[in-house]
Amino acid sequence: xxxxxxxxxxxxxLEEVRATRPLVHQITNYVSVNDCANVVLAIGGxxxxxxxxxxxxxxxxxxxxxxxxxxxxxxxxxxxxxLAGRRANELGKPIILDPVGAGATRLRxxxxxxxxxxxxxxxxxxxxxxxxxxxxxxxxxxxxxxxGVEANVEGVARRxxxxxxxxxxxxxxxxxxxxxxQLLKVANGHPMLTRxxxxxxxxxxxxxxxxxxxxxxxxAAAAGLTCLGLAGERAAAVHGGTGSFxxxxxDAISLLSAADISDGARVYAG
Amino acid sequence: xxxxxxxxxxxxxLEEVRATRPLVHQITNYVSVNDCANVVLAIGGxxxxxxxxxxxxxxxxxxxxxxxxxxxxxxxxxxxxxLAGRRANELGKPIILDPVGAGATRLRxxxxxxxxxxxxxxxxxxxxxxxxxxxxxxxxxxxxxxxGVEANVEGVARRxxxxxxxxxxxxxxxxxxxxxxQLLKVANGHPMLTRxxxxxxxxxxxxxxxxxxxxxxxxAAAAGLTCLGLAGERAAAVHGGTGSFxxxxxDAISLLSAADISDGARVYAG
Amino acid sequence: xxxxxxxxxxxxxLEEVRATRPLVHQITNYVSVNDCANVVLAIGGxxxxxxxxxxxxxxxxxxxxxxxxxxxxxxxxxxxxxLAGRRANELGKPIILDPVGAGATRLRxxxxxxxxxxxxxxxxxxxxxxxxxxxxxxxxxxxxxxxGVEANVEGVARRxxxxxxxxxxxxxxxxxxxxxxQLLKVANGHPMLTRxxxxxxxxxxxxxxxxxxxxxxxxAAAAGLTCLGLAGERAAAVHGGTGSFxxxxxDAISLLSAADISDGARVYAG
Numbered sequence: 189x190x191x192x193x194x195x196x197x198x199x200x201x202l203e204e205v206r207a208t209r210p211l212v213h214q215i216t217n218y219v220s221v222n223d224c225a226n227v228v229l230a231i232g233g234x235x236x237x238x239x240x241x242x243x244x245x246x247x248x249x250x251x252x253x254x255x256x257x258x259x260x261x262x263x264x265x266x267x268x269x270x271l272a273g274r275r276a277n278e279l280g281k282p283i284i285l286d287p288v289g290a291g292a293t294r295l296r297x298x299x300x301x302x303x304x305x306x307x308x309x310x311x312x313x314x315x316x317x318x319x320x321x322x323x324x325x326x327x328x329x330x331x332x333x334x335x336g337v338e339a340n341v342e343g344v345a346r347r348x349x350x351x352x353x354x355x356x357x358x359x360x361x362x363x364x365x366x367x368x369x370q371l372l373k374v375a376n377g378h379p380m381l382t383r384x385x386x387x388x389x390x391x392x393x394x395x396x397x398x399x400x401x402x403x404x405x406x407x408a409a410a411a412g413l414t415c416l417g418l419a420g421e422r423a424a425a426v427h428g429g430t431g432s433f434x435x436x437x438x439d440a441i442s443l444l445s446a447a448d449i450s451d452g453a454r455v456y457a458g
Numbered sequence: 459x460x461x462x463x464x465x466x467x468x469x470x471x472l473e474e475v476r477a478t479r480p481l482v483h484q485i486t487n488y489v490s491v492n493d494c495a496n497v498v499l500a501i502g503g504x505x506x507x508x509x510x511x512x513x514x515x516x517x518x519x520x521x522x523x524x525x526x527x528x529x530x531x532x533x534x535x536x537x538x539x540x541l542a543g544r545r546a547n548e549l550g551k552p553i554i555l556d557p558v559g560a561g562a563t564r565l566r567x568x569x570x571x572x573x574x575x576x577x578x579x580x581x582x583x584x585x586x587x588x589x590x591x592x593x594x595x596x597x598x599x600x601x602x603x604x605x606g607v608e609a610n611v612e613g614v615a616r617r618x619x620x621x622x623x624x625x626x627x628x629x630x631x632x633x634x635x636x637x638x639x640q641l642l643k644v645a646n647g648h649p650m651l652t653r654x655x656x657x658x659x660x661x662x663x664x665x666x667x668x669x670x671x672x673x674x675x676x677x678a679a680a681a682g683l684t685c686l687g688l689a690g691e692r693a694a695a696v697h698g699g700t701g702s703f704x705x706x707x708x709d710a711i712s713l714l715s716a717a718d719i720s721d722g723a724r725v726y727a728g
Numbered sequence: 729x730x731x732x733x734x735x736x737x738x739x740x741x742l743e744e745v746r747a748t749r750p751l752v753h754q755i756t757n758y759v760s761v762n763d764c765a766n767v768v769l770a771i772g773g774x775x776x777x778x779x780x781x782x783x784x785x786x787x788x789x790x791x792x793x794x795x796x797x798x799x800x801x802x803x804x805x806x807x808x809x810x811l812a813g814r815r816a817n818e819l820g821k822p823i824i825l826d827p828v829g830a831g832a833t834r835l836r837x838x839x840x841x842x843x844x845x846x847x848x849x850x851x852x853x854x855x856x857x858x859x860x861x862x863x864x865x866x867x868x869x870x871x872x873x874x875x876g877v878e879a880n881v882e883g884v885a886r887r888x889x890x891x892x893x894x895x896x897x898x899x900x901x902x903x904x905x906x907x908x909x910q911l912l913k914v915a916n917g918h919p920m921l922t923r924x925x926x927x928x929x930x931x932x933x934x935x936x937x938x939x940x941x942x943x944x945x946x947x948a949a950a951a952g953l954t955c956l957g958l959a960g961e962r963a964a965a966v967h968g969g970t971g972s973f974x975x976x977x978x979d980a981i982s983l984l985s986a987a988d989i990s991d992g993a994r995v996y997a998g
Contacts, residue, residue, distance in 0.1 A: 230653075293787055385762065430769065431975035434766070435701035436701060507759050517832065
């Protein structure tokens with residue numbers, strides 16, 4: 189596709205989300221959970237959070253996509269994620285994994301790998317360090333921050349895509365989206381997105397909403413990252429501190445139109 | 459009462475909340491918990507969250523009302539809710555139940571029914587689907603969203619009020635508040651309230667604050683829903699996206715005066 | 729130090745935080761956790777939340793400071809806090825304790841005392857009631873609110889500092905910071921800070937960021953409380969309701985400059 193065609197395809201996906209309102213089941217961390225619910229509503233989807241083993245199989249059956257985010261992990265939640273994920277796979281619902289902090293602790297690295305091994309994932313969305321940890325590279329994850337390894341991002345993303353079969357979306361100054369066959373890049377975004385908590389989680393939640401309306405998960409990943417990036421650019425133009433940036437970011441997502449995307453998306457084949 | 463008298467009675471209740479600052483103990487979900495704390499502060503009450511079995515009996519003894527919200531349920535929390543609820547009943551403190559997502563999964567439906575059966579509730583606040591699930595109607599809860607069944611709301615609300623002995627407050631385009639004997643309606647509100655997460659939970663938290671200052675729980679329910687509805691109208695007038703709507707909503711609650719309510723409340727006997 | 733010298737020392741500490749970006753590991757409550765992450769980012773640090781026993785020892789090794797906040801306690805978290813705290817002590821990393829609601833329930837009082845007894849704490853940051861509960865005074869904690877006992881704040885703070893060896897920072901209209909030898913007071917702040925949830929937790933998180941860059945924990949405590957107080961003054965000047973105050977508060981923290989502190993800090997030896 190030409191770049192203009194990508195932008196048009198993403199714009200069409202946004203209209204699809206607004207028209208069909210996909211339900212996105214999220215098993216996620218308690219730090220950014222409210223923002224993750226609000227961005228799914230803002231883009232036009234419907235969020236539901238449920239993390240008890242007794243109910244997740246039923247809930248995922250109602251949903252169009254399942255987001256697994258390991259930002260505040262505990263033993264109970266790991267079991268729940270596996271259970272929900274297996275049911276999602278049985279039902280053919282897309283699973284989006286956010287391996288928050290993989291590489292920082294053994295529990296996070298092991299859990300991210302476990303989920304990747306046991307489940308068929310549609311998309312893995314992380315930063316360079318987290319994605320590197322999943323392919324066994326010695327990254328330097330510092331808390332939940334990206335660092336080091338950025339140079340080799342494309343190679344790592346391609347490798348993880350090949351071994352996992354998932355679309356691998358690595359966010360950074362330029363976002364990289366890899367499948368076994370193709371590479372997409374998204375150049376939208378703004379440094380202010382690194383100054384509030386949970387923007388990575390929000391990106392993943394948005395990707396979840398788009399995976400709820402298409403089988404082209406690479407395009408869905410591009411749509412989620414483009415929407416967050418574009419909204420970040422607009423929110424940064426408000427010129428306040430980080431508190432009003434957060435509100436402005438969700439404002440911008442809720443106000444994004446298909447035309448905004450076809451005009452503003454900077455997506456190209458890599 | 460004439461409609462003007464209701465508005466006046468609600469205005470007086472607001473002054474009561476501001477004067478006495480009731481402590482509202484909430485055992486609630488981790489998605490909207492911060493907003494639920496902030497709306498209780500905004501209306502003039504004091505929030506406290508505590509969900510460990512070892513401490514809830516003591517905490518509820520300090521509180522003026524107990525809110526039970528099943529939005530992100532797990533086994534531990536169900537036990538805690540029963541324990542806190544029984545203690546509240548012993549002490550004569552009002553319990554307000556928010557059966558989030560009842561009808562969507564068996565765990566939620568069963569838990570909502572269990573709490574209703576085992577505890578004497580002051581108010582049940584839900585949407586049409588959730589309340590229908592409590593009376594055994596086959597609703598179509600989609601995640602935590604209202605849908606279907608709206609037409610029959612009054613009948614369902616009356617039936618649940620009769621069987622439970624609680625005031626039943628069903629939020630929707632027009633809110634319905636039912637007891638065995640009376641029916642109240644609240645016409646305040648705005649569609650923007652459906653575009654951010656947790657406004658149902660916030661409504662319930664506000665009802666909790668008002669139940670902390672009066673034994674007339676139908677009036678307390680009307681007060682909570684009127685305040686949220688009025689604040690929603692004002693926040694919508696700000697004309698931003700959903701991120702600034704959320705801040706504007708809490709602003710409006712914190713700035714509501716008794717005169718705003720006596721002038722703006724649209725409450726009438728059904 | 730003269731007062732002007734304190735202000736200058738705090739300004740220098742802010743520059744240090746911005747330059748070195750200390751990682752602050754927080755085991756905290758789910759009510760204010762998002763704000764606690766965002767204020768650490770706003771001041772220039774990096775937050776990470778992790779509360780599973782299997783990973784906290786590893787995570788605290790990556791961090792520059794550990795914050796323990798008992799706002800929504802459960803058995804699992806108490807074990808985690810002890811484990812993380814012991815590892816922090818072994819590694820010489822500062823621990824900052826926020827005994828939210830100590831005095832309100834036995835579990836909270838006992839847990840705060842347990843943590844204080846078992847761990848070497850750098851700073852204890854609470855309100856007058858909470859700190860009184862730690863020294864065994866019969867305070868009247870009403871939920872998580874300060875009340876009573878304010879008069880004797882300095883005496884209580886000094887006593888707890890002497891028995892615990894920690895810096896004791898008591899927030900109120902005038903904040904009191906006590907060590908065995910010295911007493912500091914911070915007169916920055918605004919009553920609006922009491923009208924949103926979690927400002928106490930945010931103060932503690934900020935103190936955590938400053939403890940990550942200096943061994944002078946009394947100065948770090950003064951820096952955290954001064955920054956929150958100054959930001960509260962600026963946010964209150966925005967003149968909205970409590971929803972926009974919250975965003976304006978985080979804005980103001982993110983926009984604070986070293987010059988703002990050297991000009992605006994009202995810190996003096998007691």
